[in-house]
Amino acid sequence: MKVLVVGGGGREHALAWKLRQSPRVREVHAAPGNAGIAALATCHPIAATDLEGQVRLARDLGVDLVVVGPDDPLALGLVDRLQAAGIRAFGPTAGAARLEASKSYAKAVMARAGVPTAAAAVFDDFEAARAYVRERGGDVVVKADGLALGKGVTVCTSVEEAEAALHRAMVERAFGEAGSRVVVEERLEGEECSVLALTDGENFLALPAIQDHKRVGDGDSGPNTGGMGTYTPVRSYTAEVAREVAERVIAPTLAALREEGQPFRGCLFVGLMLTATGPRVLEFNARFGDPEAQVALPMLDMDLAEVALAATEPGGLAGARLRWRPGAAACVVMASAGYPGPYEKGKPIEGLDEAERLGTLVFHAGTARQDGRLVTAGGRVLGVVGQGPDLRTAVDRAYAGVAAIRFEGAHFRRDIGWRSLS
The missing domain is CATH 3.30.1490.20 (ATP-grasp fold, A domain)
Structure with missing residues (x-):
């Protein structure tokens, strides 16, 4: 197959890396991609939100599958456009992607489906x-x-x-x-985690839980960010909790969307709070999380191209069984000085070869090539991933990789995984 990955962040680098491993894939393309993705795919300078440009590129390349990474093109209807052009796409249509694009809509779906969530009110x-x-x-x-x-x-x-x-x-x-418009919710107490479910709209493969670290500083201090690091597995997400989430959250949500004529196909991201009275949904996203994908995809012991292609068909995942590697994975995000506020770009990056020799995976998020040198080009610059037989080993390997990498102003959290390690 020829596959096109839409987007240019760390999530898309992880997707391209995983798809490249498939024996069914002979070419990977990305639009717009980044400097890391360019090492394993052909990049095309087309914005993810340029729907016409993305459809034209997919058609001109003759791709067999498009995997859409970010939320914006999904909400704008890129999958609808691709389907209308006869091109298979992994990701929900705009109607199903409203589950992320409108929190008030998600609340209404959960109410109809009886999904446990926080009490809320909506205001204009x-x-x-x-x-x-x-x-x-x-x-x-x-x-x-x-x-x-x-x-x-x-x-x-x-x-x-x-x-x-x-x-x-x-x-x-x-x-x-x-x-x-805003949604005002009751504040829930507990531990947060996320579950990714690969689905054809009815059948789904629920991956083990992942925990993100949203705050910029150690000990969950400072402002929220897009995510400063992730790890899996999550100690508090037991087999019993996983069954409850599958039965009370994922299955009824997919059923409610089918009943509305908006079947959700792609990756359903379930943001959860594990409260004293059970799991409650905080939010839904309509795609792989970032940096959740950076730990999920290395641990997924399946052919992503095969799974994604099957998920584009109603019932395509019937009978599929999740295969997950034993052990753990941890991702540490290295960010530019000032992030999540204003930051400078163009800072030279060094030490990636050394980090990779140590056995870490390095996924590029905000990088570019400038005069032949790798430089920073975003707030979140790199996701450094360690794997191991247990979480302690995975975290140590990730930080060993971080220690090898240098760019001016680099900052990162030093406590990724602390809840499950404490």
């Missing part, structure tokens, strides 16, 4: 939302309804914090139109 009016949080006492979570690059969620512990979050989203429009 700032004053009404402010009155609600005053009534609730401010112990809430304020979420921009639309896509906000993973930064539209504020966990509040006071009325003042909640009002500030509402003002930032609804009045200042810090997240653009994504924040014109």
